[in-house]
Amino acid sequence: MDEPVLLTGAAGRVGTAIREGIGEAHEFRLLDREPPTGPVDHELYVGDITDRELLEDAMEDVAVVIHLAGDPRTDAPWESVLRNNIDGTQTVFEVAVEQDVEKVVFASSNHAVGHYETERKPDIYRTEEEFRLDGTELPRPSNLYGVSKATGEILGRYYHDEYGISVLNVRIGNLTKEHPPRNYERGQAMWLSHRDCAHLFDRAIEAEYGYEIVYGISDNDRKYYSIERAREILAYDPQDNSAEYTFDGEPKTD
Numbered sequence: 001m002d003e004p005v006l007l008t009g010a011a012g013r014v015g016t017a018i019r020e021g022i023g024e025a026h027e028f029r030l031l032d033r034e035p036p037t038g039p040v041d042h043e044l045y046v047g048d049i050t051d052r053e054l055l056e057d058a059m060e061d062v063a064v065v066i067h068l069a070g071d072p073r074t075d076a077p078w079e080s081v082l083r084n085n086i087d088g089t090q091t092v093f094e095v096a097v098e099q100d101v102e103k104v105v106f107a108s109s110n111h112a113v114g115h116y117e118t119e120r121k122p123d124i125y126r127t128e129e130e131f132r133l134d135g136t137e138l139p140r141p142s143n144l145y146g147v148s149k150a151t152g153e154i155l156g157r158y159y160h161d162e163y164g165i166s167v168l169n170v171r172i173g174n175l176t177k178e179h180p181p182r183n184y185e186r187g188q189a190m191w192l193s194h195r196d197c198a199h200l201f202d203r204a205i206e207a208e209y210g211y212e213i214v215y216g217i218s219d220n221d222r223k224y225y226s227i228e229r230a231r232e233i234l235a236y237d238p239q240d241n242s243a244e245y246t247f248d249g250e251p252k253t254d
């Protein structure tokens, strides 16, 4: 991608995985209300995603927005998700359309569909493909944070249908660096390694799509989410698998 790519929430965990993995591959512009720690090799916009003027400046001549900024806490209160995740995301889409951005990649979450797991425990994190969520199911949020992520997906649906902007919703699982979440079955089933995260968002920048929902997890043997749609439309080719680690997160030696 030769044109600039705007990364909102660039200072956070997902933003850091993307910057460290593919920072040199694209002309990134970074936006966050807290500047990243350490050296910044990209144009930086410090401020809030509800600030329309800031977004207008940051999105000028931008082809792709990767929208990560928001409150990621699963117990975040309504006031915070309403402001940061819903109002902020609506502002991002509104300005993206106004500035003729081609694609918005939205950081959605497993918590948009977390309540599918309430009735299926405890054997759902399995190796067989008998039943897996694949992105065609309706949202079943597990908390108000999940409600805000499902709402972000619906905002994208509207802006795509009304204005034709390409929208990819990535229902991210559980990002951790170097090893899967320790002693946490759910986290291991939905592990997203840093390497696979950077590759997935690289594919999201490059691929062509209309409106899509995919799951953002590594190629874990035991999983509840299908990654087939991500393979199909993005050519996502994950390299990591939580089965290669012990339950407490050490690499298996045999």
Ligand SMILES: NC(=O)C1=CN([C@@H]2O[C@H](COP(=O)(O)OP(=O)(O)OC[C@H]3O[C@@H](n4cnc5c(N)ncnc54)[C@H](O)[C@@H]3O)[C@@H](O)[C@H]2O)C=CC1
Pocket (backbone or CB within 6 Å): 008, 009, 010, 011, 012, 013, 014, 015, 031, 032, 033, 034, 047, 048, 049, 050, 067, 068, 069, 070, 071, 072, 083, 084, 088, 107, 108, 109, 110, 171, 172, 173, 174, 175, 176
């Ligand atoms: N880390 C994970 O495993 C998962 C993350 N996600 C989503 O990915 C996105 C990024 O998550 P993380 O990097 O883990 O969170 P994080 O908290 O590490 O990073 C979020 C960044 O967004 C910024 N931010 C928050 N509200 C803002 C606002 N109103 N204006 C400007 N900047 C704002 C924060 O300063 C922070 O640097 C979030 O939308 C989260 O919901 C979804 C599923 C799993």
Ligand SMILES: O=C1O[C@H](COP(=O)(O)O)[C@@H](O)[C@H](O)[C@H]1O
Pocket (backbone or CB within 6 Å): 072, 073, 074, 109, 110, 111, 172, 173, 174, 175, 186, 187
């Ligand atoms: O959306 C998110 O999901 C992950 C995984 O959820 P968990 O409830 O199994 O821990 C979470 O770690 C992350 O903070 C959140 O933004």
